[in-house]
Amino acid sequence: MPPKKKVSAKLRKELSEYASLVRALHVTSTQDIIPHLTGSFPAPGAAVPTTEDTDAVMHAIDLRPDDENMHSPGQEGQSDINEEEEHTSKQKKPSQRPSRAHKYQRDQWSRWPMLRDHIFVPEWSLQDEVQAIAERKFGKRTQQEPLINKEAHHQAPTVSDEERDSVEEQLDEMSTDDELDQNLESLGEEKSYLPTGVARGLALESDFLLQRIFATLGAHRYCVAPAVQTRLFPMDWKAVFMALNATGVVDEQTLRVCYEKMERLHESEEQADIFHHERREQRMQHRLKELEKSIGPGIDTLHLCKNPN
Template identity: 25%
Template sequence: MPTKQKRSPYVPAALRTELAEYTNLLRSLHVENVQDLARHVLPAGRASKGKGKGRKDTKKEKGGKERGTMTEEEELDLPSEAEGSELDNFLPSDTDDDRSSDARPRKHKQPKPGDVRWPLMAEDVYVPEWTLADEVAVIAGQVLAQSSSPSAAVEEGADPDPLSPAYNDTLTSSASLLLCQLLVLLSSNRPKLAKSLQNRFRPLGWEEVLEVAAASGALEAEVLERARGRMDVDGEEGVRAVERRKIVEASERRLREVWDLYEQDLFDVPELPDSEPPRKKRKKR
């Protein structure tokens, strides 16, 4: 004889709905009680003086010590002791949490070597000793000394003539404008994220800076090639950016030549001479 399978007891639909409602109620009470900050913060914060408007009541413990001050609004928002005792039957006790936390201590995430706090702390920001105007003046003086003719060279031991303030201010303003343009281009090539996620991206290298400058047309091919020659060590990095910029400049020159053909005098509309006013006809006698 085949054994009969045991059937589960039949639960009516009404009773099943009622049990589901009770289950949802217990879950909501559990979630609300866990998320109630006052229940977790109040025992530790009653020692401090409460701040608020309205009537303040002071509660004392059995020893006579003040327990803290609370406003009427705070008393209305906080759960009563009776409600807390009823809910404790359905909630895990604090001792269980303490035991579990002691048994399994939390592991703090160690910062990686490449992680950098963002935004930077004030003590981590390096304040340069020289300003941009001083650096531009030094570089411009070196370039002028190298490009000067031997006849105009200064004598040994004599300092070269400093740049005029107006010339230095012009160079500084143009250099700062170029730096601002490059920084804006570099920031536009990074996705917008929260400040806490900025350390996920590795810093830009000089090859990527040349790529961005070549793609945007901020620097000429000659400047890019000189920068690549100074920064390149392996001999192959940054070549594509320079070559691409050279191709763009060559196409721009060809387009300019074609455009100049259409700007010749042959295609200009000649100006018509001014028409003479009509002469008055004399009446015959």
């Protein structure tokens, strides 16, 4: 049995990130953030890898080149036998050509694209997620059908004049939007529900747009050396806007409006960082002045020791 090879820190880091990616993909709902952070999401039909399963992932991923490792799962036993035969034959007959394995260093060990067994179809699709957001945004109730024709609108329950007068009196006393919404619902005020056709159309359009955006970001590569083209570097929100503007996936006017909103959101954080550096610089200057005052006129008498060399 060949001795176990020592795993480098670079390889262990990559496999840890690969296991984290697999664990993040094994979810049933992308809107529930707490199970994502705690890692308590059960994966249907597959075991969810944890941070302690890095060694198992390392054994599951072969470190040989990709073109030699494209066999099916049913051929694992045969491939192991062939490997042992090749290993024994190489020990008996030394190769004529010198090995070139030391001339290059492998840059990527994990599989990409990912294996089909590592990903399963989620219970809720992206279209379902978008439709749920649209229904919640427009105040649509799932248990009540929208009013499509005029006959249904005339048959709908209406609010009496006395109730409307009481609502108007209470509107003058309202101070917050939450109290307004609660009183309108309690008094039976009509709400404009989003029709099912509009909700589905909005979900389809948003689904298509988000798929194009994700595909654009997935194909985006930074201008780096060819050896690190397979690496995906962190991308901030400004890089996302630059990639979408360059490809023309989203309208320029829409991007400009969204960029201004995002800039206002992140402006407070940037200002906080700037103020932090300014306060630190002020403290350093204050300490320097105190040091000069403590030394006084004797600062000219100080001499630096020269290097004996």
